[in-house]
Amino acid sequence: MKKITPLLATLFSLIVVFPIVYSFSASFFSYTDFTSIPPRFFSSQPTFSNYTRAFLESNLAGFLSNSLITATMGTLIRLSISILTAYTFTFFTFKGRDVLFVLIIATMLLPGDALLIENFITIRHLGLIDTYLGIISTSLLAPTHIFMIRQYFKMVSSEYREAAIIEGCSDSRFLITLLLPISQGVVITLALQSFTGIFNDYLWPLLVTNKESMRTVQVGITMLGFSENLDYGPQFAAITLLMTPVLIAFILLNKNIKESVSTRFTGR
Amino acid sequence: MNKQGLIKIKPYLLVLPALALAFLFCYRPFFLTVINSLSNVSLGGKRTAFVGFDNYGRLFSNASFQDSLSNTLRFTLFFVPTNIAVCLGAALLCNRKGKLASLNQVFMFLPMAVAMSSSMMMFKMMFNPSIGIMNHLLNSDIQWFSDPKAAMFLLVMAGVWLDIGFDFLLLSSALRNVPKELLEVSNLEGANPWQTFTALQLPLIGPTLLFILVNNVKDAMLISAPVLILTEGGPFRSTQTLVYQMYLEGFKSGNYALGSTIATVVFALTFIIMLLLLSLERKRVYYQ
Structure with a gap:
């Protein structure tokens, strides 16, 4: 044996x-x-x-550049929104906070695939067919990211922020100079995850692009005309x-990948 | 506005982008989909009349939908046990120390690095009945894309290949977390590997297995893009799944009402599965 x-x-x-x-x-x-x-x-x-x-x-080169542009744009906007939202829900107390938080997190329960038809109609009404914004539109909200960043931010007591504000520190400065450096690890992981997620997306980019020049590479690679x-x-x-x-990245980082899966999904 | 008012309104302004996106791309389309499933909808996407549950009646007597439903259930039934057996087998075999073992592990999770559409294109070419490598390797003449049984089998295999990387990593890490002392004791007591597995490892990786099971069921019920690239639902609709038919009705036939009705059925199915997942997860937290 x-x-x-x-x-x-x-x-x-x-x-x-x-x-x-x-x-x-x-x-x-x-x-x-x-x-x-x-x-x-x-x-x-x-x-x-x-x-x-x-x-x-x-048009492989064109497809590739479309994908790089949309994945970069999408990652930056998605992370900014996630960080801003997580920050507000961690350090502010306001009426209806918990309800609004649940409202955002509960979007996880609606599978994106079943929303395709209506989202397509929305994007068509907004005139965003064949645009980069149209391609990334449905990936900009990431409830899991908001949730995870908030878990990190929670480690900092809100008294710190109050003290900092009284000393004349602005919210943006508090966020950039204190919070982001300590949650660097999770932000980088989520950025990579966002980038690959948006880069690898298939069905939505297929639906919202008609012009060949706007196709992303994952869609384009199935329509190169060779096979x-x-x-x-x-x-x-x-x-x-x-x-x-x-x-190559996976082989070089294989230890980190094994670790990240075990810590992220078993909660240890 | 005075300063006090600005401070009060600030948090709402900060969460506005996220809320707007949630409304625009999740809640609004969700409610419109449900309403459309109860209406007649024109080609331009306008609701023309409220028809109650007529669409559902039409849907369930629609032969194409009956095929989709039975294909989706069949796929789920074949895919989930196969995938779990393969991934668990791989994780058990690679649960060793040494250079060879870690090379085996890297190979097992590499499929994760290949994007879905590239993977499906690879499969499409490798399984081409005339010039693909697979028929030569198997020394067979299987018509992978025109025999319904073969096409379903191919789709299940493709599904396992798409999933193996991630599920393998989850199960490997769960197996690594089984305390070494317990394994040594069971070894000393003369338990054979099968006994060690069923009495010791299986219960300890149970929560991870449950998590994978529920996620696999959810993914299998929603499968669409691999079908679109690999088999296009064929032959004779034998691999046409629910979400794939929704895509066909909505985007190929312009039949928004029927597409929305299928989407609502999909919402209901996944909602039940997600509730199951959440209750299982709550149990898991309780365990630790």
């Missing part, structure tokens, strides 16, 4: 990782490599032409290009 376990684990993990390895390898295939019999795992003569074709014969013609090389190249930076 002791000897079989590593063997089984290795076999299992190789099966799991196979699609990634194959995509990487296939991105260097020539057209005939895909149809050769018996099938190939490695190219007969590796070629970079799939990568150049993916860029030259499709429909069984021209798989450039399609695999585009996928490889998109996943490689994230894969």
Whole structure:
């Protein structure tokens, strides 16, 4: 049993990782490599032409820049709103505070997918189809972020803020010079999560973009026009290009990722 | 406005953006969806008449919806146990020390690094019946996209691959938190691995398993985008799910009323599941 376990684990993990390895390898295939019999795992003569074709014969570069712009914009606005909201709910006492807080957090109970039709109509009325603002609009409110940042802010007693205000410190200065530095960890984690979340979003960007020039890369990658013609090389190249930076980050940060999952979801 | 008034109104101004977004993109569309499900809606999205529960009657006698409902339930029924078995198996096998073990672990969670649409494009190409690698590897001639059973099986596998990274990490960390002393004692007492698992590890990772179970059920009931990319609901609607049909009715046929009715059914289903999740979580907090 002791000897079989590593063997089984290795076999299992190789099966799991196979699609990634194959995509990487296939991105260097020539057209005939895909149809050769018996099938190939490695190219007969590796070629970079799939990568150049993916860029030259499709709008991949444009899709990529749309995604980078919307993910950056979305992350900045989303975090600003989350921090501001969490701050207000932690350090201010005002009438109806708890009700309003519950109202914001309870939006978690409404699955975004079921709201697609009405949200689409709203965005169309506002004339935001084919705009960056339209693409990020439904990701700007993040109840889980507000909740988590508030948990961090709660560690600071509200007497600190009162004392600071009496000494003539403004709210914004208190927030920037004291609160944000101590909650740096959670803010960075949430920023990364927001960025990848918005970057990887698929269904909503698909619905609110009609013009090809406004498509994000996750939508665009399914419509490059190669795989429909069984021209798989450039399609695999585009996928490889998109996943490689994230894969490298995951491998380098693998210890941190394991830790963050265990602390975030078991509450220890 | 005087200074006192400004101080009073300040917190409301600060939470206004979040409240406005909650209203505009969550509560308003939610109520409009429910109202639309009780109305006739024109192609332009205007309500023309209140029709009570007519849409629901029409929906439940709609053959396409019956397919969606049964496909969604079938998918959930296949996906959830498969996914939990695979992820738990992976976590148990990798719950060791050493260089090889940590390499195994990295491989297991790497699928998490690939975005959903890229993953589904990979699967689509690898499972192409004529030039995809999978049929060659399996030495088979399975028509992955035109045989209903194969298409459903493929969708379940794709779902597991999309989920494995995250669920594996959750279960691994739960297994790591099982106290070493207890494992040593059970080893000394001569318990075999299966006994150790059922009597010791399983109860201790129970809360994590419950969390994964409920989340998987919720995700499975809502599955749509992988269907859209991988199988487009086919063949013969055999992989058409609830949210995918909602998308078709709302965006392809312009049938807002029917789309909204499906959305309301989806709200009700997920609401029940979310309540279940919250009550389970409350129990978990109580445990610790």
